[in-house]
Amino acid sequence: MPQVELRNISKSFGSVTVCHDVNLIIEDRAFVTLLGPSGCGKTTTLNMLAGLEDPSAGDILMDGQRVNERSPVDRDVAMVFQNYALYPHMTVAENIGFTLRMRHMGRGEIRRRVEEVARSLELGPLLDRLPAQLSGGQQQRVAIGRALVREPRVFLFDEPFSNLDASLRIRMRAEVKELHQRLGVTSIFVTHDQEEAMSISDQIAVMSKGRIEQFGTPEEVYARPATRTVAAFIGNPQIDLASGRVEHGADGLICRVGEAELALPAGTEAVAGQAVEVGVRSEHVQLSDTGAAARVRLVQPVGPATHVTLDWAGGTLTATLPGIARLAAGSATAFAIAPENLLVFDPDSGKRIGGRTDA
Numbered sequence: 142m143p144q145v146e147l148r149n150i151s152k153s154f155g156s157v158t159v160c161h162d163v164n165l166i167i168e169d170r171a172f173v174t175l176l177g178p179s180g181c182g183k184t185t186t187l188n189m190l191a192g193l194e195d196p197s198a199g200d201i202l203m204d205g206q207r208v209n210e211r212s213p214v215d216r217d218v219a220m221v222f223q224n225y226a227l228y229p230h231m232t233v234a235e236n237i238g239f240t241l242r243m244r245h246m247g248r249g250e251i252r253r254r255v256e257e258v259a260r261s262l263e264l265g266p267l268l269d270r271l272p273a274q275l276s277g278g279q280q281q282r283v284a285i286g287r288a289l290v291r292e293p294r295v296f297l298f299d300e301p302f303s304n305l306d307a308s309l310r311i312r313m314r315a316e317v318k319e320l321h322q323r324l325g326v327t328s329i330f331v332t333h334d335q336e337e338a339m340s341i342s343d344q345i346a347v348m349s350k351g352r353i354e355q356f357g358t359p360e361e362v363y364a365r366p367a368t369r370t371v372a373a374f375i376g377n378p379q380i381d382l383a384s385g386r387v388e389h390g391a392d393g394l395i396c397r398v399g400e401a402e403l404a405l406p407a408g409t410e411a412v413a414g415q416a417v418e419v420g421v422r423s424e425h426v427q428l429s430d431t432g433a434a435a436r437v438r439l440v441q442p443v444g445p446a447t448h449v450t451l452d453w454a455g456g457t458l459t460a461t462l463p464g465i466a467r468l469a470a471g472s473a474t475a476f477a478i479a480p481e482n483l484l485v486f487d488p489d490s491g492k493r494i495g496g497r498t499d500a
């Protein structure tokens with residue numbers, strides 16, 4: 142039985158609808174991320190799960206039971222917010238144990254739980270400190286500890302690392318993932334950072350304008366994006382898209398972009414004459430002597446790879462080459478893309494109509 146389910150959930154504030162018919166099934170012990178740009182409805186969705194907002198329509202189920210009318214406390218979820226204000230006059234131990242004291246749990250039991258949580262978060266030596274005496278990452282761990290100590294059935298995280306600096310974010314990401322691997326508590330995590338979502342999740346719900354565009358594993362949303370929006374949101378460097386028209390080539394359908402011709406993947410649902418958009422990820426662009434003509438615009442080595450920006454008939458394109466590539470800006474070149482690495486989208490609906498249908 143899925144542990145958490147959203148069925149046909151819509152949410153309006155006055156005349157503005159911010160969630161449209163959201164459906165989501167989250168399995169027991171899964172780590173699921175809601176990913177999307179600012180304002181797409183992530184926090185609203187999470188708040189409805191937590192019981193902090195009422196849906197305008199639809200059902201929220203936990204363990205198969207409808208919980209729409211249940212209060213946040215009775216849903217057995219714990220939420221970690223972006224602004225995780227700790228009580229400044231309480232020690233780490235008091236902060237972590239606070240909700241248990243509010244529930245009138247016995248002192249011994251509180252101490253046992255706080256110490257256990259502190260151990261798992263490596264906060265043991267810090268239990269007597271005040272929040273002001275902690276680093277940002279340590280404070281964040283106390284906030285997680287405060288949620289963890291309640292032993293909830295479901296964890297909800299709303300951009301919990303957004304106030305941390307870049308290196309700490311990456312460390313906290315790993316810590317939360319390890320914690321999930323160890324404890325296996327079903328977790329729903331909100332972020333607008335696609336790399337964070339990719340690195341931490343079992344599954345990602347990519348949201349746009351109050352809708353779920355795609356729900357899949359990181360591998361699925363990256364390699365087989367359902368829509369152009371998903372393709373463009375996931376991946377760094379960003380996917381390159383170009384507009385073209387379908388023609389019959391020597392060995393099947395091609396996409397013509399100015400003078401250039403790109404072979405379309407087998408199974409593309411398009412006919413000659415149709416306008417399409419083609420997309421390619423930078424690691425699938427190969428520089429070659431034959432192929433589509435291009436000019437090197439920019440060469441950016443980043444250590445393990447070099448990002449090369451090309452100008453071509455379709456606009457600009459990034460090729461990621463292994464190691465340090467020695468290329469001169471301004472030089473003429475050409476590139477090839479294996480047909481199976483091309484993604485094809487319908488320009489009107491934005492839906493993918495070709496590529497990566499093999500798996």
Ligand SMILES: Nc1ncnc2c1ncn2[C@@H]1O[C@H](COP(=O)(O)OP(=O)(O)OP(=O)(O)O)[C@@H](O)[C@H]1O
Nearest residue numbers: 154157159177178179180181182183184185186333
């Ligand atoms: N109480 C409210 N009243 C009216 N509009 C609201 C309210 N709460 C949220 N909204 C609107 O609903 C939309 C979705 O907001 P939400 O906070 O869910 O976005 P988000 O995806 O979490 O964005 P961010 O990444 O910026 O946190 C936004 O357009 C927002 O302005």
Ligand SMILES: [Mg+2]
Nearest residue numbers: 183184185299
């Ligand atoms: Mg938000």
